[in-house]
Amino acid sequence: MTTQLIPLVNSNDHVSGEGSAVIEVVEYGDYQCPYCGRAYPIIKSIQERLGPQLRFVFRNFPLSKIHPHAFLAAVATEAAGLQDKFWEMHDIVFENQHSLELSSLYQMADIIGLDRERFSNDIQQQELIEKVEKDFESGIRSGVNGTPTFFINGRKYDGSWEEAELYQYLKNLHAKPSMEE
Amino acid sequence: MLTIGSVAPDFELYAKPDQKVRLSGLRGKNVILAFYPADWSPVCGNQMSLYNEMESFFIRQNAQLVGISVDSRWCHTAFAEQNKFGFPLLADFEPKGAVSKVYEAYDEGTGECRRALYVIDQNGVIRWNYLSPIDVNPGADGILNALEQINKSTTNDNTINTAGK
Numbered sequence: 001m002t003t004q005l006i007p008l009v010n011s012n013d014h015v016s017g018e019g020s021a022v023i024e025v026v027e028y029g030d031y032q033c034p035y036c037g038r039a040y041p042i043i044k045s046i047q048e049r050l051g052p053q054l055r056f057v058f059r060n061f062p063l064s065k066i067h068p069h070a071f072l073a074a075v076a077t078e079a080a081g082l083q084d085k086f087w088e089m090h091d092i093v094f095e096n097q098h099s100l101e102l103s104s105l106y107q108m109a110d111i112i113g114l115d116r117e118r119f120s121n122d123i124q125q126q127e128l129i130e131k132v133e134k135d136f137e138s139g140i141r142s143g144v145n146g147t148p149t150f151f152i153n154g155r156k157y158d159g160s161w162e163e164a165e166l167y168q169y170l171k172n173l174h175a176k177p178s179m180e181e
Numbered sequence: 182m183l184t185i186g187s188v189a190p191d192f193e194l195y196a197k198p199d200q201k202v203r204l205s206g207l208r209g210k211n212v213i214l215a216f217y218p219a220d221w222s223p224v225c226g227n228q229m230s231l232y233n234e235m236e237s238f239f240i241r242q243n244a245q246l247v248g249i250s251v252d253s254r255w256c257h258t259a260f261a262e263q264n265k266f267g268f269p270l271l272a273d274f275e276p277k278g279a280v281s282k283v284y285e286a287y288d289e290g291t292g293e294c295r296r297a298l299y300v301i302d303q304n305g306v307i308r309w310n311y312l313s314p315i316d317v318n319p320g321a322d323g324i325l326n327a328l329e330q331i332n333k334s335t336t337n338d339n340t341i342n343t344a345g346k
Contacts (some may be wrong), residue, residue: 001311002322065233065265140235145320146227 002143003156009057012131014086016047017055023170026057026151028139031074031093032067032100033147040094042163049167053174058090060135061147069100072123074132076105079122080114088112182285182297182310189214189301192280195254196269202247205305211244211331212301213324216286216294218315220252220260220270228296228318233266235321242328243303247271249286250294251278288315300327303335 005026009015013026027043029036047056060078062070073093080089092108093100109119122128139149143156150157150166152173159169183189189212193203204212217228232246239246248270252260257270273280273294281287286297298319300309309327313319 001313001320063230063234065267066230136234137238140238140321140325143320143322145231145318 001145002141004142005151005154005156006138006141008154009055012134013057013059014081014090015055015057016087018052019055021053021055022174023050023053024055024057024153025170026059028059028061028135028142028144028147028149028151030060030062030067030070030147031077031097032070033063034097036148037094037097039148039161040091042161042166045163046167046170050170050174054170059139060132061139061144061149062132062136063147071132072102073097073100073105074135075123075128076109076119078128078131079119079125080109080112082122082128083114083118085112085114089114182312183299183307185307185310187307189299189305189307190283191305192283194249194271194273194280196247196271197258198254202269202271204301207245208305209303211242211303211328212299213239213244213246213328214284214297214299214301215246215248216281216284216297217248217250218288218291218293218296219250220256224316224318229266229270230264231318231321233264233268235325236267238321238325239328242325242332244300244328249273249281251281251292286312298324300324300331302331 009024009026043056047054060074062074064071077086077089077093080086089108089112092112096104096108109116142151148161150161159165189204191203191205193201196202215232229248246268248268250270251273253274254272257272261270278287281294284297284299286295288295296313296315296319298311299307302308308331309323311319311323
């Protein structure tokens with residue numbers, strides 16, 4: 001099955017880090033998935049350790065049938081993105097993934113300082129719902145088979161995402177960038 | 182694996198304690214047969230849960246998904262309820278693995294199904310197959326590509342037929 005990220009990272013994506021970074025990690029994740037919740041601080045730590053060498057991208061892959069709050073949580077982060085606070089919402093949602101009911105999402109929106117009326121309006125926008133669905137479809141096309149799934153420099157990563165292993169893998173990539181081609 | 186272009190052998194298996202599904206009864210739809218080793222084992226749960234999320238994609242492609250393993254209909258019922266599956270799981274239970282053997286998707290060593298996928302078109306012809314390593318969830322990109330291929334060619338055929346009339 002395919003191992004290639006489709007489509008490649010583009011202007012529709014939420015990107016944390018510099019365009020000049022030599023390592024690009026894309027996560028397909030689900031805000032209610034406990035494994036994604038466990039991966040969240042690991043990615044944070046690796047972002048800190050690799051600094052400007054790393055660019056991190058998050059795409060939505062909500063498994064709605066088993067995680068009933070995952071889809072709306074994803075839409076909520078997209079709505080925050082319209083107020084330039086995608087990553088603030090992404091973080092607070094993962095940090096509170098055990099309670100993702102609508103009322104909790106509103107509280108989180110308040111905490112990170114979103115305009116509440118606009119947020120309330122935006123989470124019902126068809127456009128944002130379609131954005132989340134498109135992310136999901138791109139995951140299917142890219143061969144995502146569960147969450148979290150990581151793509152590193154455009155290729156599916158099947159290794160361990162425990163911090164030590166993932167960090168070492170990324171570090172090695174950086175050490176010999178020519179081997180990547 | 183049975184070859185692409187051959188007619189999918191017909192079968193009838195229990196989908197629920199009181200309900201059977203016959204493959205030929207699904208004619209007019211594309212059918213995805215997903216053989217998997219066992220209910221409750223973690224990778225399978227993932228694979229079937231992933232496919233369960235794809236209902237709208239499969240409907241758009243006029244496709245019906247069925248999962249098949251050697252577990253009993255009662256076991257399937259509990260597994261499907263737990264995971265809220267919206268597609269049938271068929272019990273290849275008695276005689277054990279008979280259908281899986283015909284589809285070359287049976288592992289004699291473990292007595293379970295192999296992780297085999299077939300996409301069958303509306304006329305019952307096998308159009309795509311894939312055998313995944315037992316511990317690898319194959320995802321759904323291959324299935325989706327196969328369905329799109331089928332529907333593209335069907336549309337073309339229709340166009341030609343209409344044009345010929």
